[in-house]
Amino acid sequence: xxxxxxxxxxxxxxxxxxxxxxxxxxxxxxxxxxxxxxxxxxxxxxxxxxxxxxxxxxxxxxxxxxxxxxxxxxxxxxxxxxxxxxxxxxxxxxxxxxxxxxxxxxxxxxxxxxxxxxxxxxxxxxxxxxxxxxxxxxxxxxxxxxxxxxxxxxxxxxxxxxxxxxxxxxxxxxxxxxxxxxxxxxxxxxxxxxxxxxxxxxxxxxxxxxxxxxxxxxxxxxxxxxxxxxxxxxxxxxxxxxxxxxxxxxxxxxxxxxxxxxxxxxxxxxxxxxxxxxxxxxxxxxxxxxx
Numbered sequence: 614x615x616x617x618x619x620x621x622x623x624x625x626x627x628x629x630x631x632x633x634x635x636x637x638x639x640x641x642x643x644x645x646x647x648x649x650x651x652x653x654x655x656x657x658x659x660x661x662x663x664x665x666x667x668x669x670x671x672x673x674x675x676x677x678x679x680x681x682x683x684x685x686x687x688x689x690x691x692x693x694x695x696x697x698x699x700x701x702x703x704x705x706x707x708x709x710x711x712x713x714x715x716x717x718x719x720x721x722x723x724x725x726x727x728x729x730x731x732x733x734x735x736x737x738x739x740x741x742x743x744x745x746x747x748x749x750x751x752x753x754x755x756x757x758x759x760x761x762x763x764x765x766x767x768x769x770x771x772x773x774x775x776x777x778x779x780x781x782x783x784x785x786x787x788x789x790x791x792x793x794x795x796x797x798x799x800x801x802x803x804x805x806x807x808x809x810x811x812x813x814x815x816x817x818x819x820x821x822x823x824x825x826x827x828x829x830x831x832x833x834x835x836x837x838x839x840x841x842x843x844x845x846x847x848x849x850x851x852x853x854x855x856x857x858x859x860x861x862x863x864x865x866x867x868x869x870x871x872x873x874x875x876x877x878x879x880x881x882x883x884x885x886x887x888x889x890x891x892x893x894x895x896x897x898x899x900x901x902x903x904x
Contacts, residue, residue: 631722651740662747662784684827713798723856724805734846743785750786752829759829789831793839795821
């Protein structure tokens with residue numbers, strides 16, 4: 614018996630939504646540059662940053678949040694683990710987010726546009742909070758009694774003297790964009806894929822939270838505020854209906870049932886005719902024809 618060939622059903626449904634590459638590159642680069650300049654403009658409020666740090670530390674104790682030192686204590690049991698945590702903090706944050714956007718741009722354009730808007734909104738809100746609420750990280754707060762693992766064990770992305778650091782604003786701890794961006798990467802990939810393993814992307818924000826708190830670069834509240842800002846951005850900027858209407862990798866039968874693919878007529882298998890008789894005509898399956 615023979616079957617007619619059907620067309621592949623794994624074509625991207627939103628491929629025409631992909632925006633011009635050069636425009637997107639310039640837009641994302643411009644947003645990133647504006648954010649870096651804005652963070653540098655927020656530098657220098659040393660006294661206010663330490664005053665706010667004391668208030669945040671006291672608020673966490675009043676809320677009975679676990680001490681950041683308990684998490685750092687787990688890292689201090691192993692120098693290779695501390696080094697790995699410092700490396701994750703220094704080397705994963707930006708590349709992971711960039712690769713996330715590049716993959717979405719190429720494979721899920723509508724999800725890319727949505728994720729880029731959410732990340733821009735989150736980052737803009739974070740910059741405003743950095744300007745309004747300078748905050749020294751727990752590694753600088755004497756009351757916390759924590760170790761600056763980056764400076765002691767390496768590697769670190771910060772200068773040894775925070776007030777004169779020309780590469781980064783060390784008094785912009787709240788919110789933690791490490792956590793906010795990591796959560797958005799996980800949310801975006803879970804929304805854009807259909808693998809049963811996609812929920813493992815949640816490991817990225819979980820590891821990031823462990824790293825930023827364990828290395829004493831952020832308070833618990835920094836992560837909580839970042840998650841809250843992201844939740845507001847996600848509520849305000851909903852995933853487009855067109856991106857939700859056709860799941861990415863449905864089985865062929867399910868796609869045909871939902872009309873997701875324009876599949877040509879599929880014919881029933883041919884049967885050999887008896888010698889001396891005519892070959893029976895093929896009837897399309899599902900066309901409602903009666904023989």
